[in-house]
Amino acid sequence: MAINSTLTILGEEVLPGESKTITMEIARLHTMTKLKIPIIVERSKIPGPTILFSAGLHGDEINGIEIVRQTIVRKLNKPKRGTIICIPVINIFGFVNQSREFPDGRDLNRVFPGSKKGSLASRFAYYILEEVIPNVDYCIDFHAGGASRFNAPQIRIVPNNAELKELSDVFNAPFTLYSKHIPGSFRSACDKMGVKMLLFEGGKSLDINHDITHEGIQGIKRFLQHFDMLNPHKKGPVANNDTVYIDKSSWVRARHSGLFQSKIKAGDFVHKGEVIAVITDPFGKFEHKVKAPNGGYIINANDGAIVYQGDAIFHLSQSYQF
Known part of the structure; x- marks a missing residue:
């Protein structure tokens, strides 16, 4: 978008220097209850880029919602220059039901670009791309692991994009x-x-983790500071991490069904042959050790107490660099 132009979303204009919450209403519950999605826009009078912080594309991924909420509460979304748009909960239907999917059973993150006359999820995808994204230069979309699988805090990007x-x-x-x-x-x-997006993964569904939230907020501060958008009244970001870049990874799967006891956590480095979990039966008949097939970082760990044969229990890096 033009760096100092009027921004228009769903027919509502936001001028430079203005703050406005725009309500997106696409459909209602079967009870006729309206579901409103707040789009929170903060604009500086000083020209600059437009950044979108979004979460809740999957309604049960609450940790991402908390990161965007804290961004608003801490007033990090009030930019020194440019524009910041926050959508803490995109899939408000899933959030109400504590569910990943839309009421039509579809995964919103698999139906883009959507359709104006398609399914409920498809219509939401269409309006997000039609009304919000044309205004955006950069986006960070916050997610979490699903089905009791805890993601170490990570950014996901396509390879070979400088x-x-x-x-x-x-x-x-x-x-x-x-x-x-x-x-x-x-x-x-x-x-x-043409929007440059970083996808953040951290934590697990239906859970809020302080460490994951902290990593998300500090990353947002660094991101805003990079574009000279961080409000000067806010404390600067903490010292940088030693980022590990993972080129290749694979899932370690359970060879047996039973009670699952992990010996490590997401983010840990493990050595080849190291015992990383034990699977037992409830009757004291067997105890199977799970060993790391190679050395690497655990980027996702199953927190479930019970697993079935073939379940994904660890996501382990195979090739990495600093």
């Missing part, structure tokens, strides 16, 4: 994973529209 690599360096999460775009994803759609 600009995204630079932005990931700026955010400086403990881990950066190179991963290709998934068809139908928000990240893929934004890329096609």
